[in-house]
Amino acid sequence: xxxxxxxxxxxxxxxxxxxxxxxxxxxxxxxxxxxxxxxxxxxxxxxxxxxxxxxxxxxxxxxxxxxxxxxxxxxxxxxxxxxxxxxxxxxxxxxxxxxxxxxxxxxxxxxxxxxxxxxxxxxxxxxxxxxxxxxxxxxxxxxxxxxxxxxxxxxxxxxxxxxxxxxxxxxxxxxxxxxxxxxxxxxx
Numbered sequence: 001x002x003x004x005x006x007x008x009x010x011x012x013x014x015x016x017x018x019x020x021x022x023x024x025x026x027x028x029x030x031x032x033x034x035x036x037x038x039x040x041x042x043x044x045x046x047x048x049x050x051x052x053x054x055x056x057x058x059x060x061x062x063x064x065x066x067x068x069x070x071x072x073x074x075x076x077x078x079x080x081x082x083x084x085x086x087x088x089x090x091x092x093x094x095x096x097x098x099x100x101x102x103x104x105x106x107x108x109x110x111x112x113x114x115x116x117x118x119x120x121x122x123x124x125x126x127x128x129x130x131x132x133x134x135x136x137x138x139x140x141x142x143x144x145x146x147x148x149x150x151x152x153x154x155x156x157x158x159x160x161x162x163x164x165x166x167x168x169x170x171x172x173x174x175x176x177x178x179x180x181x182x183x184x185x186x187x188x
Contacts, residue, residue, distance in 0.1 A: 009073035009108040011185050013115045025057040028075040036172050037164040043176045071107050072188040074100060077124035085092060098128050102152040112156055113185045118163035144178040
């Protein structure tokens with residue numbers, strides 16, 4: 001999947017890697033229909049967790065329009081991975097090539113906020129940012145919080161959010177409460 005970097009994007013969401021294609025319900029980020037990412041945003045912005053659902057799939061065109069309007073960009077913390085088992089579990093995901101975050105940010109100059117959506121993504125971004133800013137004391141923020149870091153010639157806020165996978169033991173409403181802290185960072 002190619003990065004989704006709309007003009008004027010202010011927030012870059014970084015997951016670990018999409019699930020195997022057989023699990024996709026659309027050709028966009030967080031494509032697995034049992035993942036709650038788009039339900040969280042439906043709940044937060046429309047008070048309707050099913051807002052982006054169309055039967056047993058997500059509505060890609062509605063999601064892209066929403067993300068563009070809100071200034072949300074998407075990619076993964078890894079450009080190349082090796083799945084050690086044929087599933088979506090981060091536990092069986094080996095990072096072969098981390099993403100060049102600096103190149104992504106160069107394409108979205110209004111972006112000063114990074115968001116990781118899960119443990120593997122956070123661990124990978126921590127390593128990437130540590131290398132970019134040479135700050136050996138940098139630590140991943142606690143779930144639901146952020147830290148500030150200077151990297152890639154800009155001051156960034158890095159938010160760490162809980163995984164929206166249904167395998168993550170947290171209710172949709174509680175996940176949405178964590179993600180609501182991002183609303184001030186978005187446009188509109």
